[in-house]
Amino acid sequence: MREFSDHRLENHLTRRTALRVGGIGALGLSLDKLLSAEERASNQKHSGSTPKSCIFIHQYGGLSQLDSWDMKRHAPQEIRGPYESIETATPGFQVCELMPRLARISEKYAVIRSMTHHMSQHDKANSMLLAGRSNPAEDDPSFGAIVSKLSPSLESIPAHVWLQKYGGGSAPPEHTYLTGGHLGMAYAPMLIGENHDDNPASSDFRVRAFDRNEAVSLERLEERWQLLRGLQSFPGSKTSSAFESLDIYQQQSFDLLHSSNAKSAFEINREKPATRDRYGRNPLGQNLLLARRLVESGVRLVNVVAWTGLATGEKFVSLETWDMHGNANVGIFENGWNGLPFALPRTDQAVATLLEDLSERGLLDSTLVVLVGEFGRTPVISKGAKRIGRDHWPQCYSAMVAGAGIQGGTVYGESDDRAAYVKSSPVTLEDFTATLFKAMSLNPASRLSPNGFTLPASIGDPIAALL
Numbered sequence: 001m002r003e004f005s006d007h008r009l010e011n012h013l014t015r016r017t018a019l020r021v022g023g024i025g026a027l028g029l030s031l032d033k034l035l036s037a038e039e040r041a042s043n044q045k046h047s048g049s050t051p052k053s054c055i056f057i058h059q060y061g062g063l064s065q066l067d068s069w070d071m072k073r074h075a076p077q078e079i080r081g082p083y084e085s086i087e088t089a090t091p092g093f094q095v096c097e098l099m100p101r102l103a104r105i106s107e108k109y110a111v112i113r114s115m116t117h118h119m120s121q122h123d124k125a126n127s128m129l130l131a132g133r134s135n136p137a138e139d140d141p142s143f144g145a146i147v148s149k150l151s152p153s154l155e156s157i158p159a160h161v162w163l164q165k166y167g168g169g170s171a172p173p174e175h176t177y178l179t180g181g182h183l184g185m186a187y188a189p190m191l192i193g194e195n196h197d198d199n200p201a202s203s204d205f206r207v208r209a210f211d212r213n214e215a216v217s218l219e220r221l222e223e224r225w226q227l228l229r230g231l232q233s234f235p236g237s238k239t240s241s242a243f244e245s246l247d248i249y250q251q252q253s254f255d256l257l258h259s260s261n262a263k264s265a266f267e268i269n270r271e272k273p274a275t276r277d278r279y280g281r282n283p284l285g286q287n288l289l290l291a292r293r294l295v296e297s298g299v300r301l302v303n304v305v306a307w308t309g310l311a312t313g314e315k316f317v318s319l320e321t322w323d324m325h326g327n328a329n330v331g332i333f334e335n336g337w338n339g340l341p342f343a344l345p346r347t348d349q350a351v352a353t354l355l356e357d358l359s360e361r362g363l364l365d366s367t368l369v370v371l372v373g374e375f376g377r378t379p380v381i382s383k384g385a386k387r388i389g390r391d392h393w394p395q396c397y398s399a400m401v402a403g404a405g406i407q408g409g410t411v412y413g414e415s416d417d418r419a420a421y422v423k424s425s426p427v428t429l430e431d432f433t434a435t436l437f438k439a440m441s442l443n444p445a446s447r448l449s450p451n452g453f454t455l456p457a458s459i460g461d462p463i464a465a466l467l
Contacts, residue, residue: 051151052366052404052440053295056144057351059306059373061170061323064332064390066379067340068096069398070113070419079379079418082333090409098344101352107409108355108364109402110466114413114422117429120392122170125374130176132433132458141181143433144301146457148187150442155298157262163287164193164305168318183448189303196307196316200268200286207266265297278353282309285350292357295367308346310337322373325391326384333388355402368404368439373397379418396422399432404439407466430460438462
């Protein structure tokens with residue numbers, strides 16, 4: 001009878017019931033939904049001597065390749081749009097005139113012009129991008145969850161942080177990026193930015209994840225911690241993913257309670273006003289500055305949704321900055337929150353500053369920077385419900401990657417004369433993600449299953465020309 005009871009206890013200790021009998025919520029902490037995993041340092045297996053980090057910037061909605069990285073200056077106006085191409089520091093490589101700062105530092109990054117897949121629906125395409133797979137399973141972990149599993153932080157700080165929660169009707173399901181998928185909740189990210197106002201560009205911004213319930217003393221927390229350790233002594237608990245996740249949550253919670261370094265990493269007000277101005281006083285600029293602070297403190301993966309904010313007098317509609325159909329009272333070529341003249345210069349400033357700042361601090365060689373949307377936009381400009389725009393187009397689009405050994409000044413792949421279809425060197429989501437793992441000195445073939453034989457981190461092939 002005892003054996004049967006223990007078996008039932010193990011099987012029924014899901015995350016919810018584990019928290020109910022004494023998890024983080026019961027400990028009086030606000031970290032139960034936020035903390036990601038930190039494996040013990042002895043379990044780390046890096047192919048390089050210095051663990052690498054990644055800042056992954058999501059241009060949520062889908063950036064137009066024709067108005068950014070893959071200009072077609074000789075195409076008809078209804079395809080090329082109103083913007084001129086400008087030369088970069090790399091001979092023969094041109095970008096949109098709205099990105100002059102990135103043009104000047106093209107030696108620091110590479111551009112892929114041949115990204116491709118076949119899903120034009122936002123939520124599904126975002127789920128594919130997050131998992132790095134063309135046909136992800138329901139419980140596939142995100143790229144960030146896998147990185148935090150394979151390369152846990154050595155510091156008392158979360159391995160994986162997500163800045164600015166997806167919002168709007170185009171958002172992927174929360175389980176695709178706010179959990180660890182089949183790896184377990186231990187590898188979920190710490191979420192900062194529950195809504196559009198909750199970002200470091202807001203005057204009242206404060207990270208509350210480290211707040212402790214003052215009604216619960218440290219002594220009482222210790223008693224509950226010991227109770228939980230006792231629960232983990234049940235037969236079989238050490239092989240239970242629920243108990244493993246619970247152990248990681250609890251251990252890191254106690255570490256964070258006593259870690260002034262972790263807390264200070266999130267305090268963006270410690271930065272000089274001039275530095276904050278340099279990144280741009282908008283949500284994307286300030287989130288990228290916060291991301292730099294986090295990787296500097298030991299965070300392995302920071303996801304940032306590229307929400308660039310609102311123009312003067314505008315009311316909030318959505319975080320889908322780059323979904324520029326012309327359906328939201330702002331045309332793709334108009335100066336408002338959902339238009340390129342507003343969003344692209346702010347992105348140019350923030351991303352260029354990030355690359356320069358990382359380089360100046362000696363962090364660019366160990367920090368991978370990714371800038372990509374879930375797909376691109378249609379070659380032909382069309383009339384949306386209210387304004388001019390471009391519609392969804394996954395067949396051919398662009399991505400930018402930098403740092404961590406990526407060959408700067410490189411343009412990989414080629415589109416046709418309308419940037420509609422890939423002409424050479426197509427890059428699938430699998431190959432793209434495998435390249436990111438390789439740049440971070442992580443083996444794409446690493447097995448994620450408990451038996452160590454199945455479920456590789458990526459089934460793609462790294463792009464050697466970029467590494």
